[in-house]
Amino acid sequence: xxxFDELQQAIIDxxxxxxxxxxxxxxxxxxxxxxxFPNAIVPAMNEVGRRMRDCEFFIPEVLIAARAARxxxxxxxxxxxxxxxxxxxxxxxxxxxxGDLHDIGKNIVAMMLESAGFQIVDLxxxxxxxxxxxxxxxxxxNVVAMSALLTTTMVNMKAVIDALAAAGLRDQVxxxxxxxxVTESWAQSIGADGYGKxxxxxxxxxRSLVAAA
Numbered sequence: 652x653x654x655f656d657e658l659q660q661a662i663i664d665x666x667x668x669x670x671x672x673x674x675x676x677x678x679x680x681x682x683x684x685x686x687x688f689p690n691a692i693v694p695a696m697n698e699v700g701r702r703m704r705d706c707e708f709f710i711p712e713v714l715i716a717a718r719a720a721r722x723x724x725x726x727x728x729x730x731x732x733x734x735x736x737x738x739x740x741x742x743x744x745x746x747x748x749x750g751d752l753h754d755i756g757k758n759i760v761a762m763m764l765e766s767a768g769f770q771i772v773d774l775x776x777x778x779x780x781x782x783x784x785x786x787x788x789x790x791x792x793n794v795v796a797m798s799a800l801l802t803t804t805m806v807n808m809k810a811v812i813d814a815l816a817a818a819g820l821r822d823q824v825x826x827x828x829x830x831x832x833v834t835e836s837w838a839q840s841i842g843a844d845g846y847g848k849x850x851x852x853x854x855x856x857x858r859s860l861v862a863a864a
């Protein structure tokens with residue numbers, strides 16, 4: 652089994668200490684940090700996403716796999732700064748909308764997006780529209796990902812889109828939404844660019860939105 656296969660398996664199995672140890676061993680053996688993303692971390696999280704879609708994995712398994720991926724990426728990210736060969740998939744500002752304090756789904760999506768090569772700006776929960784606007788400006792984000800777990804807070808997704816438009820930033824960002832009560836038709840009705848029904852779908856949506864931009 653190659654070092655890449657070892658890291659993939661550690662992530663899929665949700666073994667964060669093993670993922671950390673394999674990552675450090677790979678670097679010690681001369682593997683370039685940039686090689687571990689396309690050859691191990693991204694394929695592992697793609698497999699986690701497939702298992703989630705096929706109901707082989709559920710939220711607990713996805714969470715521990717994402718944490719194992721984070722154990723590897725936390726070591727690698729500082730080493731990739733300034734590496735011209737490493738091109739970020741995009742910068743995503745994410746958060747749970749104003750009035751909503753749920754964050755498990757948002758956290759999973761953020762970790763999976765990061766594992767897929769996106770830079771993540773996580774604003775947390777109960778995020779007002781003006782905070783999203785400020786983050787998009789500050790970080791030059793090209794994707795905004797919003798989550799809502801309550802039907803009463805879903806309306807605040809449109810408030811974010813309206814705020815981005817009022818700030819003259821709507822054309823520079825793709826907006827994607829998700830959460831238990833959110834549907835594709837709702838996303839379309841508020842003018843969002845994409846909808847992710849779960850974490851793996853959110854990663855696919857983000858990739859397609861950035862590719863189409």
